[in-house]
Amino acid sequence: MRSTYDYAIVRVVPRVERGEFVNVGVILSCSGSGFLKARVELGPAAVAALHALAPELDIEQIRSSLAAIPMICAGGPQAGAIGALSVRERFHWLVAPRSTSLQTSAVHTGRCQDLDAALDCVFDRMVRR
Numbered sequence: 001m002r003s004t005y006d007y008a009i010v011r012v013v014p015r016v017e018r019g020e021f022v023n024v025g026v027i028l029s030c031s032g033s034g035f036l037k038a039r040v041e042l043g044p045a046a047v048a049a050l051h052a053l054a055p056e057l058d059i060e061q062i063r064s065s066l067a068a069i070p071m072i073c074a075g076g077p078q079a080g081a082i083g084a085l086s087v088r089e090r091f092h093w094l095v096a097p098r099s100t101s102l103q104t105s106a107v108h109t110g111r112c113q114d115l116d117a118a119l120d121c122v123f124d125r126m127v128r129r
Helices: 044-053 061-073 076-082 089-093 115-126
Strands: 003-012 024-032 034-041 102-105 107-112
Touching: 003 034, 003 061, 003 089, 003 115, 024 044, 024 061, 024 089, 024 115, 034 061, 034 089, 034 115, 044 061, 061 076, 061 102, 076 089, 102 107, 107 115
Parallel strands: none
Antiparallel strands: 003 024, 003 102, 003 107, 024 034
């Protein structure tokens, strides 16, 4: 059986006023299956690209902020008050527009038979390319 899912790309925007960004993750949700997961990675290539755009950027602060995304997806007490929200509410909170150094793309839709495989596929295509 195929599932319809929504996803957004997680981006680091070192200088919001310039609009430049580096893709560092994916958040994927299927409310019908209760599925909400994220994969984030700030590897050496992404760090080099970010330093080229903004040498003063605090990479450790970015890593710390990115680590919260999968935790919020998992829900529960470790995610704070947001962790008590439904899967759909947590997804919409995560992808809400922001004017900060961590942003998400517009939400896109897809269909698949395996949600974990879809997350891996989108991540490989949009982050690791």
